[in-house]
Every structure is written in C-alpha cells, then in structure tokens.
Amino acid sequence: MRVLMVTAELWPLAKVGGLADMVGSLAGALGRIGHDVRSAIPRYRDLVERVPPGLRETGTREVSFVVRHGRVSARVVRVEGEDLPSPVDLVAHDTFDRPGIYLDPATRRPYEDNGLRWAIFCRAVHAAVGSDGWVPDVVHAHDHQTALVPALLRWAKLPGRLARRPATVFTIHNLGYQGIEPPSWAELSGLPRGLEYAAGPIEFHGQVNLMKMGIVASDRLTTVSPRYAEEIRASGEFGAGLEGVLAGRADRLSGILNGIDGSVWDPGSDPHLPFRYGPESLAGKGKVAAALRRELGLDDSRPRAPLVGMVTRLASQKGIDILLPVLDRILDDGVQMVILGSGDERYESALREAARRRPGRMAFRTGHEEELAHRIEGGADMFLMPSRYEPCGLNQMYSLRYGAVPLVRAVGGLADTVVDLDEDPERANGFVFRAYEPAELLKTVRRAVRIWRDRGLWRALVLRGMAADFSWERSAGRYEEVYREALADRDAEAVAAPRAS
Ligand code: ADP
Ligand code: GLC
Numbered sequence: 001m002r003v004l005m006v007t008a009e010l011w012p013l014a015k016v017g018g019l020a021d022m023v024g025s026l027a028g029a030l031g032r033i034g035h036d037v038r039s040a041i042p043r044y045r046d047l048v049e050r051v052p053p054g055l056r057e058t059g060t061r062e063v064s065f066v067v068r069h070g071r072v073s074a075r076v077v078r079v080e081g082e083d084l085p086s087p088v089d090l091v092a093h094d095t096f097d098r099p100g101i102y103l104d105p106a107t108r109r110p111y112e113d114n115g116l117r118w119a120i121f122c123r124a125v126h127a128a129v130g131s132d133g134w135v136p137d138v139v140h141a142h143d144h145q146t147a148l149v150p151a152l153l154r155w156a157k158l159p160g161r162l163a164r165r166p167a168t169v170f171t172i173h174n175l176g177y178q179g180i181e182p183p184s185w186a187e188l189s190g191l192p193r194g195l196e197y198a199a200g201p202i203e204f205h206g207q208v209n210l211m212k213m214g215i216v217a218s219d220r221l222t223t224v225s226p227r228y229a230e231e232i233r234a235s236g237e238f239g240a241g242l243e244g245v246l247a248g249r250a251d252r253l254s255g256i257l258n259g260i261d262g263s264v265w266d267p268g269s270d271p272h273l274p275f276r277y278g279p280e281s282l283a284g285k286g287k288v289a290a291a292l293r294r295e296l297g298l299d300d301s302r303p304r305a306p307l308v309g310m311v312t313r314l315a316s317q318k319g320i321d322i323l324l325p326v327l328d329r330i331l332d333d334g335v336q337m338v339i340l341g342s343g344d345e346r347y348e349s350a351l352r353e354a355a356r357r358r359p360g361r362m363a364f365r366t367g368h369e370e371e372l373a374h375r376i377e378g379g380a381d382m383f384l385m386p387s388r389y390e391p392c393g394l395n396q397m398y399s400l401r402y403g404a405v406p407l408v409r410a411v412g413g414l415a416d417t418v419v420d421l422d423e424d425p426e427r428a429n430g431f432v433f434r435a436y437e438p439a440e441l442l443k444t445v446r447r448a449v450r451i452w453r454d455r456g457l458w459r460a461l462v463l464r465g466m467a468a469d470f471s472w473e474r475s476a477g478r479y480e481e482v483y484r485e486a487l488a489d490r491d492a493e494a495v496a497a498p499r500a501s
Pocket of ligand 1: 016017018019021311312313340341342366367368369370373392393394395396
C-alpha cells in the first residue's frame with residue numbers, strides 16, 4: 001500500500017516528544033514489510049538552518065490555495081537520505097520559519113497563530129496529494145495538528161487529479177492537546193461552509209475542536225495503547241470532553257501499542273553510551289552509571305545509592321505534581337535522582353531548586369538533550385513515570401530494554417507494558433501504583449529500593465525487562481489491518497453514496 005504519514009514531528013528531523021519517535025519508527029517498520037511510505041511535516045526553521053547531513057533535496061513543488069480572500073502559496077520540498085526511513089515532504093511557509101515547533105522559545109507560550117499554521121500545513125498537504133504522480137491509498141494523520149487533512153478529504157472538493165479519495169486513518173497520541181480554535185477558524189480551513197453548527201462535526205462548546213474533527217472525519221481511528229483506547233471512551237478523566245464522540249465511534253477505534261526502534265534504542269550498540277552492555281553482561285551498565293554520576297556531579301562513593309532517572313516533558317500530564325511533595329523524602333531515604341526535562345517553568349524552577357538544595361544527591365538538566373536521555377536510560381537503576389495519564393509512553397519501554405526498572409502509575413500504555421512484582425512475581429518487570437497521590441509514589445519508590453538491595457531478585461527483574469520484545473513488527477502488522485479496514489470502509493461508502501463529480 002502507498003501510505004502518506006502527516007505529522008507535526010518526525011524522528012530524526014523534528015522532535016519534542018514520543019510522537020516523533022512513533023511516526024518515524026512506524027514508517028520504517030511499514031517499509032520493511034513492503035509498503036511504500038512517505039511523510040509530510042512542516043519545514044521548521046531548524047530544518048532550513050541545519051538539514052541533517054546525508055539528506056538531499058530531490059524535488060520541489062509549488063502549491064497554492066485560497067485562505068479567506070487571498071491566495072496563499074507554499075513550497076513542498078522532498079528530502080531523502082539514508083538516515084530517513086522513507087522520503088519526506090517538507091512544507092515550507094513563512095509561518096513555520098520560526099524557532100521552536102509548538103511554542104515560542106522566547107515566551108514559552110504556544111504561538112498565537114498555531115491555528116493558522118496547522119491550517120496552512122494541512123491545506124498544502126491536501127493540495128499536493130498526488131501532484132507528483134504518487135497517489136496514496138491511505139493518508140495516516142497524527143494528532144490534532146493534522147486533522148484537517150482527513151476532514152478536507154472527506155468534505156471538500158477532491159483535487160481534480162484524484163479519481164477517488166484515499167482512505168483516512170487518524171491516530172490519537174494525546175487527548176490533552178485538542179487544538180481549540182475560535183469559530184472563525186473555519187474560514188481558514190477550506191472546508192465547505194456550515195460544518196461549525198452546534199454539535200456538528202467540528203464544533204465543541206461554541207469553538208472549533210481540531211481533534212474532534214479528525215475523530216469524526218476519518219475512516220478509522222487508532223490510539224497508541226489498548227488501555228488508553230478503553231480509558232478515553234469510558235471516562236471524562238481520560239476522554240477530556242471527547243469521551244462521548246469517541247464512544248460513538250468505538251467500533252472504528254483500535255488501541256495499538258507503539259513499538260520502539262531497536263536500532264536507535266539498544267544498549268548493545270548505542271553510540272551515546274560510553275560503555276555498551278546487554279543481558280549477557282551487565283558490567284557495562286555499572287560503568288555507564290559511574291560515568292553518568294561523574295558527568296552530573298552525583299556522589300559516587302560506596303556503598304552506592306540506587307539511581308532513579310526521569311526523562312520527560314515537564315507538563316501536568318507527567319506527574320511532577322505528585323513527585324514534588326515527596327522528593328526530599330525520597331532523597332533522604334538515600335536515593336539519588338537525575339531528571340532531564342523541559343517545559344513548564346514552575347516545574348523547572350522547583351526541580352532546579354531541589355537539585356540546588358541537594359548537590360550530590362539530585363541532578364536536574366533542562367533543554368532537549370537526546371544523547372543525555374540515552375545515558376540516563378543506560379545509567380539509571382530505576383526509571384520513574386508517575387503520569388496522570390499516558391497514552392502509550394515510550395520511555396518505560398526504553399527503560400526495560402536498558403535494564404532501568406520502571407516505576408509507573410497504572411494508566412494507559414504504562415499499564416499495558418509494566419507488570420508489578422507483587423501482583424505477578426512470575427511475569428513482573430517493574431513496580432506499579434494506582435492512586436494519583438504523592439504517598440503512593442513514595443511507597444512505590446521505597447518498595448523498589450527494598451528489592452534493589454536484594455541483588456539476586458533485582459537482577460532477575462532487570463533481565464526479565466531486558467528480554468521483552470517491544471519491536472514494531474507486530475504492531476506494524478496491526479496498522480496494516482487498520483489500513484485495509486479503512487479502505488473497505490471507504491469503498492463501502494463509495495457504493496452507498498457516489499461522490500458527485
Ligand atoms: P511524550 O510523547 O508524552 O513526551 P513518550 O514517553 O512517548 O512521552 O516519549 C518521550 C520521548 O521524548 C522519549 O524519546 C524521551 O526520551 C524524549 N524526551 C522527553 N524530554 C526530553 C528531553 N528533555 N531531552 C531529550 N529527550 C527527551
Ligand atoms: C504522546 C503521548 C505518549 C506517546 C506518544 C507517542 O506524546 O503522550 O504517551 O507515547 O504520544 O505515541
């Protein structure tokens with residue numbers, strides 16, 4: 001099948017969080033099982049200033065479309081190279097020629113005109129579909145930024161060169177970010193007038209909701225773990241207001257666990273680790289930990305303390321609120337912590353202050369530090385993810401692979417991948433707690449530290465985690481099935497209601 005991925009982030013070109021890793025590695029896995037995949041992302045300023053080495057531009061197309069009363073032009077630049085799983089179209093427009101992806105780094109706030117930026121990106125993708133002779137069977141859009149593409153394919157006039165509309169699949173990565181825009185956004189969208197009526201396909205409490213639009217418009221929906229697929233249609237806590245819409249389309253929604261890219265995340269070959277290791281010899285892990293402690297200024301005297309790592313966006317999703325009240329008690333217990341994260345200023349300053357109070361015990365680093373993220377996975381004994389909600393989570397899977405035992409809250413993909421030692425000793429690979437409470441988090445860290453002191457038991461836990469297989473192979477096959485279902489839905493609809501030409 002020909003599959004066009006439409007996304008705001010794509011590893012290794014543009015990354016804020018797991019979205020980039022997921023789309024990049026899914027594209028690679030689909031290519032390996034014989035599909036013809038291309039991707040489209042905006043050409044952010046970073047990609048103008050430093051196109052990664054080894055990439056070449058292999059073509060440019062101009063597209064234009066009417067926004068309000070004026071014509072807008074964009075350039076679609078094709079890049080290819082060995083570091084990319086498949087060709088990528090970069091959509092170039094002035095509104096993307098700025099620092100950052102979603103936020104203005106100067107103010108740390110979302111760009112005011114994000115609604116316009118995503119509309120332009122999606123309209124350019126829609127206008128360019130098939131213009132180079134490559135017509136996708138399936139358009140796979142990711143999260144609210146790209147939801148307008150399936151909506152245009154369903155409701156707007158099809159570009160004349162397409163005999164039929166591609167099938168559409170929409171993946172929900174995070175319902176915490178829905179893209180809420182004023183009703184006047186509809187004028188930017190290129191959609192037929194009138195879709196913004198109350199309770200209609202794009203309206204939400206008097207505003208336009210891009211996520212809802214993607215959910216209603218697409219042939220098939222997926223989200224990134226089976227547990228999150230259940231959570232979001234069952235309760236407002238996880239559905240974030242869209243639970244009713246999702247329940248209405250439950251028969252079209254599949255929860256497919258993300259895989260991880262074993263060529264990027266492998267302690268046996270990771271170029272970012274000063275020493276390599278694997279299940280057959282864990283000695284390298286101890287050396288990585290010692291080097292990491294030196295790098296971060298953490299005390300390395302004996303007897304060593306257990307080292308707990310976190311690598312995370314600092315957003316309310318990630319559970320920093322239940323960590324901060326017990327952080328000092330965790331450190332008082334003799335635990336060391338390293339946190340790499342950036343995002344909300346209030347979390348950054350609280351963590352920076354905690355690290356300042358406890359030098360040698362706690363290290364905090366901010367900014368996006370891809371290589372340090374790998375070293376933390378490599379050096380940490382435990383990896384903490386106390387998320388309020390977690391659609392999938394990739395770090396707990398990286399941690400399992402790197403022998404950093406995950407301590408997680410039982411939500412979404414964390415519940416689907418981590419098995420608690422007390423609940424199922426035979427299959428256990430980590431520690432899990434339920435209530436979103438600081439006391440529960442503290443109890444879980446203490447429980448893990450007790451087991452950590454029992455070297456035999458700990459080693460068994462580490463090795464079980466390292467043996468788990470989270471490769472994309474199985475999940476890519478599931479996406480293939482969903483693509484076939486989407487094509488069948490599209491065909492059934494074409495029979496029921498032929499599109500006016
Ligand atoms: P989310 O997508 O919600 O942020 P995931 O666990 O799916 O959560 O993915 C997070 C990804 O982002 C991981 O690859 C993680 O290593 C990376 N990451 C998060 N914050 C940073 C950071 N400050 N520096 C480097 N990598 C980071
Ligand atoms: C989102 C989610 C995260 C998931 C990632 C990739 O950012 O927060 O849980 O792993 O998307 O699907």
